[in-house]
Amino acid sequence: xxxxxxxxxxxxxxxxxxxxxxxxxxxxxxxxxxxxxxxxxxxxxxxxxxxxxxxxxxxxxxxxxxxxxxxxxxxxxxxxxxxxxxxxxxxxxxxxxxxxxxxxxxxxxxxxxxxxxxxxxxxxxxxxxxxxxxxxxxxxxxxxxxxxxxxxxxxxxxxxxxxxxxxxxxxxxxxxxxxxxxxxxxxxxxxxxxxxxxxxxxxxxxxxxxxxxxxxxxxxxxxxxxxxxxxxxxxxxxxxxxxxxxxxxxxxxxxxxxxxxxxxxxxxxxxxxxxxxxxxxxxxxxxxxxxxxxxxxxxxxxxxxxxxxxxxxxxxxxxxxxxxxxxxxxxxxxxxxxxxxxxxxxxxxxxxxxxxxxxxxxxxxxxxxxxxxxxxxxxxxxxxxxxxx
Amino acid sequence: xxxxxxxxxxxxxxxxxxxxxxxxxxxxxxxxxxxxxxxxxxxxxxxxxxxxxxxxxxxxxxxxxxxxxxxxxxxxxxxxxxxxxxxxxxxxxxxxxxxxxxxxxxxxxxxxxxxxxxxxxxxxxxxxxxxxxxxxxxxxxxxxxxxxxxxxxxxxxxxxxxxxxxxxxxxxxxxxxxxxxxxxxxxxxxxxxxxxxxxxxxxxxxx
Numbered sequence: 001x002x003x004x005x006x007x008x009x010x011x012x013x014x015x016x017x018x019x020x021x022x023x024x025x026x027x028x029x030x031x032x033x034x035x036x037x038x039x040x041x042x043x044x045x046x047x048x049x050x051x052x053x054x055x056x057x058x059x060x061x062x063x064x065x066x067x068x069x070x071x072x073x074x075x076x077x078x079x080x081x082x083x084x085x086x087x088x089x090x091x092x093x094x095x096x097x098x099x100x101x102x103x104x105x106x107x108x109x110x111x112x113x114x115x116x117x118x119x120x121x122x123x124x125x126x127x128x129x130x131x132x133x134x135x136x137x138x139x140x141x142x143x144x145x146x147x148x149x150x151x152x153x154x155x156x157x158x159x160x161x162x163x164x165x166x167x168x169x170x171x172x173x174x175x176x177x178x179x180x181x182x183x184x185x186x187x188x189x190x191x192x193x194x195x196x197x198x199x200x201x202x203x204x205x206x207x208x209x210x211x212x213x214x215x216x217x218x219x220x221x222x223x224x225x226x227x228x229x230x231x232x233x234x235x236x237x238x239x240x241x242x243x244x245x246x247x248x249x250x251x252x253x254x255x256x257x258x259x260x261x262x263x264x265x266x267x268x269x270x271x272x273x274x275x276x277x278x279x280x281x282x283x284x285x286x287x288x289x290x291x292x293x294x295x296x297x298x299x300x301x302x303x304x305x306x307x308x309x310x311x312x313x314x315x316x317x318x319x320x321x322x323x324x325x326x327x328x329x330x331x332x333x334x335x336x337x338x339x340x341x342x343x344x345x346x347x348x349x350x351x352x353x354x355x356x357x358x359x360x361x362x363x364x365x366x367x368x369x370x371x372x373x374x375x376x377x378x379x380x381x382x383x384x385x386x387x388x389x
Numbered sequence: 390x391x392x393x394x395x396x397x398x399x400x401x402x403x404x405x406x407x408x409x410x411x412x413x414x415x416x417x418x419x420x421x422x423x424x425x426x427x428x429x430x431x432x433x434x435x436x437x438x439x440x441x442x443x444x445x446x447x448x449x450x451x452x453x454x455x456x457x458x459x460x461x462x463x464x465x466x467x468x469x470x471x472x473x474x475x476x477x478x479x480x481x482x483x484x485x486x487x488x489x490x491x492x493x494x495x496x497x498x499x500x501x502x503x504x505x506x507x508x509x510x511x512x513x514x515x516x517x518x519x520x521x522x523x524x525x526x527x528x529x530x531x532x533x534x535x536x537x538x539x540x541x542x543x544x545x546x547x548x549x550x551x552x553x554x555x556x557x558x559x560x561x562x563x564x565x566x567x568x569x570x571x572x573x574x575x576x577x578x579x580x581x582x583x584x585x586x587x588x589x590x591x592x593x594x595x596x
Contacts, residue, residue, distance in 0.1 A: 191573045198577030205398045206585075209391035234595060238588065 010350050012067030021354065022061050028362055029056045033369040048376035055079075055372070056365050063357065069325030073364070074174055077164065080368040081171025083375035085225040088112075090378055090388050092227055100230040113144045114226075115151045115167070117216055119200055119269040120207035133213050157359055159281030160274040163264055164324035166363040168371075169222045173263045174324075177255035177303055184257040192266050193305040193320045200272035215269055221247035261303040265320070275320045283356045284339050285323060287315045288346035291335035301330035315345065323356070392531055393544040397551020399582030400477075400524030400575075429510050434553055436514020441545040444519065448532035449541030456533050463593055469530045470590030474583045476523040481580030524579065527586055 011017045033052050040046040059072045066072075092099055117133050121144070125131060131144060154162045163170050203215040216223075218239050224247040231237050250263040264271050278284065287298075292312065299307045306317040307327055317327070328336045337349040338356040382388050456462055519525075528548045532541035 194570055194573045195577045197574045198581055201574070201578055202395075202399055202581045202585075206395055209395055235592065238592070 010067070011064040013065065015065065018061055018064035021064055022057065025060045025358065025361060026057055029053055029060075029365050029369070032362070032365045033373065044377050044380050045373065047380070048373040051376055052369050052372045056361075056369070060361055063361070068329045069357070070329045073164065073325060073361075074171075074178065076361075076364045076368055078171040078175040079372060080168055080364070081175065083368070083371045084168040086378060086388075087371050087374045088226050093389060098230075099227050101227055112227075113147045114216075115147055116169075116220065116268065116270040117144075117213050118148060118151050119273050120203055120213040120215060123204050123208040124211060127208060128211075130211075133216075154363060155274055155277035156280065158323065158356075158363065159278035159283065160271065160321060161281070161283065161323040161356075161360055162274050162363070163268075163271050164322040165360045166367050167264075167270075168367060169268075170261070170264055172222070172225070173251045173255040173261045174303070176252050177259045177261055179256055180259065183259040185254075188258050188260055188262075188305060190305045190308045192262075193318065195266040196264075196268055196272040196275070196320075199267055200269040203269050218242055219246060219267065221251050221263060221267070223247075259303070260305060261322075264322070265304045271320075271322075278319050278321065282341055283323065283352075284341055285317055285321055285327065285336060286339040286345045287312060288335045288337070289315050290346065291333045292331075293333060293335075295332075297330045297332070298327035298336055301326045323360070391547070393528065393547030394551040395585075396524060396528055396531065396582060397548040398554060399551075399578045399585075401552035401555040430556055433510035433514040433517075434549075434556060436511040436516075437518035437552075438514075438549055440515045440518025441549045442542065444525075444529060445532055445542040445545035446538065448529050448545075449535070449538030452533035452536050452541055453538055456536070466530070466534050467590045467593035469533075470527075470586050470593060472590075473523060473527045473530055474586035474590060477527055477583030477586065478580055479583075480523045481576045481578075481583055523583070527582075 011021055030053065033049055033056075038049075040049060056076065059076050062072045063069055089099060113133060121131055121133055133144060151162075154166055158165065164174070199215070199219075203219070206214040217229075219242065221243055223243045228240065228243070229236050231240055246263075246267065250267055254260075254262040294312065296309065296312065299309065299312065301307075302317065303324065303326060304320055304322055306319075306321040308318075311317050323338070325338075328338070330336075334349075337346075338353045339345060339349075340352045340355065343352065378388050456465060459465060528545065531548075532544040535541050535544050
């Protein structure tokens with residue numbers, strides 16, 4: 001049987017080729033995990049580094065060798081979310097003695113800036129020239145400038161791929177959506193994939209008018225696992241009930257029942273903004289219509305409802321695609337692949353796949369490696385001393 | 390004013406999505422180019438503005454002479470916000486396809502005697518403006534809540550500005566290729582605005 005050069009280039013099931021293509025990533029993992037200067041202050045930090053280093057090497061090797069993306073990406077991505085929450089909370093308690101913040105904390109601009117706030121500060125910055133978030137502009141922990149630069153860079157490089165490869169919250173509902181083998185709620189109205197755009201419009205405008213990051217103040221479910229305002233009034237109580245309920249509903253219960261990433265799809269304004277950046281990003285996911293047999297396995301697999309029948313007919317997912325790779329893995333005819341815009345669909349798919357996977361996985365390592373090492377050190381401390389602090 | 394703008398922005402997409410399909414074909418067919426399209430849209434918006442100013446005047450009079458004088462003002466406004474925001478939430482969740490009064494201009498369009506080309510967008514704008522839908526009723530409540538005629542007019546001006554944002558790209562035909570998506574986003578935005586106002590009503594009642 002005649003094989004095409006494309007098939008020969010594939011790494012699936014080939015240990016030698018997989019190891020060869022792993023080498024550049026091994027170097028990157030080493031640099032990102034050590035900052036280029038290995039300096040292990042204790043035996044525990046060395047162990048934490050080794051676990052992190054081998055963890056990511058194994059994940060990337062498996063992506064290459066097995067020819068599957070999503071399962072191994074998710075392992076790293078969920079790890080990021082869990083360790084981020086753990087280390088963030090411990091850091092906060094060490095610094096402030098509590099997970100809560102008050103007016104004093106806000107006045108001293110000590111609130112760490114998260115990427116979601118980017119959606120709320122742009123309009124006020126344009127119209128008033130001021131930043132409406134009580135964080136550090138430059139320098140210090142999670143400064144506004146550094147986070148904005150990272151967000152902009154990642155949006156240009158990966159589009160909404162950020163939501164599946166770099167976001168330190170996304171792993172929560174990605175994780176809960178994988179707990180059950182089959183969904184209890186089998187069909188979710190695909191119209192919900194547009195809900196985050198409405199949230200983006202509302203929070204951007206309300207933040208501009210109220211001169212206040214409205215989403216962070218009222219809606220962000222992830223305050224439950226990071227930091228939140230001290231309950232001192234009925235309004236703050238109402239806010240607390242709102243974000244805890246949203247966390248329970250959109251991050252835990254609904255992803256569990258639907259096997260969809262409900263929070264990321266319906267509530268996250270950053271997700272909507274990243275979706276728009278999919279338009280300018282060079283990578284997308286395309287369906288080779290010659291191979292596709294319309295089995296619709298991809299539509300069932302897509303965690304963001306970005307692939308519906310009409311999208312399959314169009315040969316590509318909607319603008320809301322997070323490039324997680326789940327549809328690619330689900331297709332048993334290899335009809336769906338990462339693709340570079342402007343190139344023919346179905347040609348040089350392995351090359352396009354590798355060109356996407358390297359920066360995407362690098363981003364995952366960049367965000368996770370430090371947090372994971374710190375988290376492992378904390379866990380060792382917990383087991384040996386009985387305390388995380 | 391800010392609240393009026395937010396309410397307008399959050400519900401304006403719904404106005405375009407429901408009233409637009411009737412108005413746009415007319416506006417486009419009458420137009421010889423982008424400039425003329427914008428003139429017709431401006432006339433349409435003038436019709437809406439006149440309706441809003443008229444309503445604002447009435448709401449202001451009611452707010453100033455009746456509601457402000459009442460001892461139960463906070464209670465009344467709290468209840469009004471909660472009921473109307475619940476309607477807005479329902480509006481966001483369900484289909485109200487024929488709710489826009491702008492649909493009536495189909496009849497006017499067919500009327501051969503309507504020689505004045507400007508009358509149709511002006512009437513359409515006015516009818517869209519006084520359309521009794523939850524966002525409009527909520528805007529009336531907000532205007533009454535302002536307590537003065539001036540405050541009421543300012544509220545409706547801001548509401549007008551918020552809704553008008555969505556009408557401005559009308560002559561740019563490309564925007565309407567994905568009209569169904571705009572409609573969905575508009576309904577979700579209305580839903581969120583409803584929840585925001587529900588909270589406002591709740592806080593007013595509890596205080």
